[in-house]
Amino acid sequence: MSAEKPVTVGIAQWTPTPGDPDRNEATATNVVAALAEQGCTVVVLPELWVCGYRPESLAADAEAAAESVDGPRAQRLSALAARHGVLLCAGTIVESAGGLLYNTALLFDPAGELVLAQRKVHLYPPGGEPDVFAAGTGFGTAETAALGRVGCAICFDGDFPETARELAAAGAGVVLAPAAYEASAASWWDTLYPAHAITNGQWWIMANQQGGPGLPMLGGSRIIAPDGRTVVAASRRPGAELELLIGRIDVDAERRHVAEAVRLLRRPVDDSSNQ
Secondary structure, eight states, rough: OOSSEEEEEEEEEEOOOOOOOHHHHHHHHHHHHHHHTTTTTEEETTTTTTTTGEEEEEHHHHHHHHHHTTTHHHHHHHHHHHTTTOOOEEEEEEEETEEEEEEEEEETTTOOEEEEEEESSSSSSGGGGTTOOOOOOOOEEEEEETTEEEOOOOGGGGGHHHHHHHHHHHOSSSEEEOOOOBGHHHHHHHHHHHHHHHHHHHHHEEOOOOOSSSSSOOOOOOEEEESSEEEEEOOTTOOOOEEEEEEEHHHHHHHHHHHHHHHHHSSSOGGGGOO
């Protein structure tokens, strides 16, 4: 399926309050409404916004926020997507299933249907994630009207080039990337993701947390085009307030441009004029 074009994408970047899921959900609800009011038809939230990301209390904060993927919070997120008619990548929630917790991204279509539930595969040891969450086992994709086929890479998942390649092989021309990416790893954020976009001809739509206690987050949410160009980016100011980032993209046109450039670069050289 071809994507609608062009598409207005909204990203919310903020510092969730550790251990206060009700307050964090109120913020998420408000930012989705605000971005929809500004014409966004795609909205992306960051990783673990529901429980915050403070390593020393992550286990307790995650447990307090845990629900099933069809629980009350997911139902409210579904209704939120339908109310505003947006494709909503609701960042990641804490999923409870089979006595285990998962760091799980939820993607709802504009009718509120859950079209993708992606568990984080690569858990981040410095953040204490392996002690809290079970790992997902692979990457899925979903077909959407707004963006065509999409996949999801949750923070550390995206650091591995195999993730981008696997999603590209499955037909995902857009990767939604909710993150809680720490400030000390800024060089990775700056280097890896434009490279993934170029080598796989993908859009990367990245929503990161900003600031926070214990393990300061980078901010710098952004949209990267398939040629590695940053279309729009949020600030990286420590302690900055909530920031809404809006970018207008033409998914199919940009991908066609990149494909043509690659075709020309790989075209055999005609050196007959030198004979």
